[in-house]
Amino acid sequence: MPAPSGFSYETHADGTVVITHRGRKATTLRGDRAARFAAEVTSGDAQAVMARWTGAYKFGNERTARNHPRNRQRRG
Template sequence: MMSDLGFTFRRAKNGDVIVEHRAKTASTLRGDKARWFLQDMDGMDFESQQQEMARITGNYKRGNERQARNHPRNR
């Protein structure tokens, strides 16, 4: 099953890469970072691309969600 996290990316005319999450701009990569990103995307499958875009934008799970839910501050 494919894991679609809702990320897409597009290359602007000026060479920037715009990463979008559910049709809203999440991050803009410029210069060397944009070139590096495009090179990486060429060699990845769809799920890996989604994970990489989540990592770049900081929108990914950290593994402690279950613990945080039970914390007294969150009750």
């Protein structure tokens, strides 16, 4: 799975954090959540942390879902 990319964030004077993905706003964090995000993003891989906080990451079940009979295309 490729590493997440295209994320950026801005911290505002009031403590609010805005996370964007490819120039579009993905989420806004305020208060305690913004503080926890700021601590975590500086200590790890920033792109992966932002992907996780926005929910924009793969869950690992894509292959299982693709192979489910309901999702397979008819061959014939």
